[in-house]
Amino acid sequence: MAATALDRAPPAWRNALDAGLARFGDRLRAHGRLIRAVQWAVVAVYAVLVIVPALLPLPGNAQHIWNDLTLAAQFAFWGIWWPFVLVSMVLVGRAWCGVLCPEGTLTEFASRWSRGYAIPRWITWGGWPFVAFAGTTVYGQMTSVYGYPKPVLAVLGGSTLAAVAVGLLYGRNKRVWCRYLCPVNGVFAVLSKLAPLSFQVDRAAWAASPKPLRGAESFNCAPLVPVKAMRGAGSCHMCGRCSGHRGAVRLALRAPNHEIVHVAGDEPSWEQTSLILFGMMALAVGAFQWSSSPWYVDVKQAVATWLVERGTTWPLEHTAPWFVLTDYPEKNDVLTLLDGGLLLAYIAAATLVLGLALSALVALAARALGPFSLRRFHHFAQTLIPVAGCGVFLGLSALTVTFLRGDGIHVPYVAEMRAGLLAGASLWSAWLAWRVAGLSAVGLRRAAATACIAGAAALSVANWVLLFWVW
Numbered sequence: 375m376a377a378t379a380l381d382r383a384p385p386a387w388r389n390a391l392d393a394g395l396a397r398f399g400d401r402l403r404a405h406g407r408l409i410r411a412v413q414w415a416v417v418a419v420y421a422v423l424v425i426v427p428a429l430l431p432l433p434g435n436a437q438h439i440w441n442d443l444t445l446a447a448q449f450a451f452w453g454i455w456w457p458f459v460l461v462s463m464v465l466v467g468r469a470w471c472g473v474l475c476p477e478g479t480l481t482e483f484a485s486r487w488s489r490g491y492a493i494p495r496w497i498t499w500g501g502w503p504f505v506a507f508a509g510t511t512v513y514g515q516m517t518s519v520y521g522y523p524k525p526v527l528a529v530l531g532g533s534t535l536a537a538v539a540v541g542l543l544y545g546r547n548k549r550v551w552c553r554y555l556c557p558v559n560g561v562f563a564v565l566s567k568l569a570p571l572s573f574q575v576d577r578a579a580w581a582a583s584p585k586p587l588r589g590a591e592s593f594n595c596a597p598l599v600p601v602k603a604m605r606g607a608g609s610c611h612m613c614g615r616c617s618g619h620r621g622a623v624r625l626a627l628r629a630p631n632h633e634i635v636h637v638a639g640d641e642p643s644w645e646q647t648s649l650i651l652f653g654m655m656a657l658a659v660g661a662f663q664w665s666s667s668p669w670y671v672d673v674k675q676a677v678a679t680w681l682v683e684r685g686t687t688w689p690l691e692h693t694a695p696w697f698v699l700t701d702y703p704e705k706n707d708v709l710t711l712l713d714g715g716l717l718l719a720y721i722a723a724a725t726l727v728l729g730l731a732l733s734a735l736v737a738l739a740a741r742a743l744g745p746f747s748l749r750r751f752h753h754f755a756q757t758l759i760p761v762a763g764c765g766v767f768l769g770l771s772a773l774t775v776t777f778l779r780g781d782g783i784h785v786p787y788v789a790e791m792r793a794g795l796l797a798g799a800s801l802w803s804a805w806l807a808w809r810v811a812g813l814s815a816v817g818l819r820r821a822a823a824t825a826c827i828a829g830a831a832a833l834s835v836a837n838w839v840l841l842f843w844v845w
């Protein structure tokens with residue numbers, strides 16, 4: 375029997391949920407003052423955690439995260455904030471950016487008194503998401519940002535000062551920094567594509583609604599999203615200020631695969647492709663791996679022996695100040711120039727080798743569907759977002775486990791959770807590839823393209839297996 379219109383109507387609970395979400399979006403818009411109060415509270419906590427530990431002596435071995443501000447700040451930033459903000463991107467989009475981020479608050483606040491210069495072309499350069507992510511990740515490893523407060527002040531404090539400076543120069547009441555230069559903007563933009571919640575625009579309703587009268591109250595989209603044309607969640611900060619605009623914008627649910635399958639293919643982006651393949655799935659792996667890698671140790675021994683045999687010992691003896699390389703002799707934690715050079719070489723090699731291997735597999739997937747097409751290549755790269763995000767989360771959450779273990783708190787079933795997350799993320803990526811391939815092929819071609827992406831996911835997983843289970 376043919377389905378009637380009534381059969382196809384959404385169930386009552388779904389209607390109630392949709393209405394509730396739209397109301398929630400409207401409340402975000404209506405309670406801007408409350409959100410700003412929360413933002414300033416976050417700024418205050420952030421300032422204390424970034425600045426004060428850098429002024430205190432390093433904690434002793436008897437200190438814990440619950441009785442020492444420096445250790446508490448370390449745990450807050452690297453054990454909770456970083457890994458779980460990443461998770462929040464996949465759950466609720468960039469709500470962190472629009473509602474809680476202290477840097478966003480400060481740059482927008484500074485922008486009230488901006489000189490109002492037009493945004494120069496160097497700021498809008500598409501390479502920033504990769505370069506900023508790579509720069510902060512590598513510098514963080516060189517200075518052991520996860521373990522000491524001064525590098526935290528340098529990295530986070532420096533980034534915040536830059537955000538304020540950009541706010542004072544460009545745009546007015548905007549977040550130019552967040553839109554183009556924030557070191558995690560690219561990672562957040564790709565992960566939020568998976569979020570089941572987003573602000574969505576009904577273009578027909580927008581076009582049909584009467585134009586707002588001149589001077590009528592509008593809204594300020596601080597991260598400069600072209601709201602009318604918005605099709606995805608990557609650049610929206612979920613602040614809610616546009617909710618209900620022209621009766622066409624509302625907070626709503628969507629299928630977590632929708633944006634990657636149906637939108638990302640129309641927006642080919644080498645910026646995001648390089649960030650996914652060479653940044654999140656390659657450089658980040660090198661950054662998390664090097665200190666546990668037996669290959670690093672072997673190469674270091676070989677190079678050190680080679681240098682000593684030639685009477686060149688200064689790279690093994692000399693260090694650099696803490697803001698260049700880790701230098702805490704009182705903690706027995708010092709990187710020599712040789713250590714620093716090899717650290718950079720290891721991360722660079724991981725970036726190139728893994729990035730090129732992954733690119734080759736993604737290119738094969740695109741080729742499996744027919745004549746090679748760059749658009750398809752970029753589209754398939756997007757299908758790896760789940761496994762790329764999972765890897766970065768696991769690398770960061772390893773710090774959470776280490777911090778807790780250092781204080782005698784054992785987290786149960788860590789290995790099982792890691793294995794489950796890697797397996798789930800890989801299957802998700804393969805499923806996305808199957809869906810994307812299905813847009814233009816069937817049968818063997820579709821299966822071959824999916825197998826290539828599954829191979830890329832397996833290559834990524836193999837690196838985390840080495841780190842968590844083999845080394």
Ligand code: SF4
Pocket residue numbers: 472573593594595596597598599601604609610611612613614615616617
């Ligand atoms: S499109 Fe802009 S104004 Fe609307 S919720 Fe997103 S960030 Fe806020």
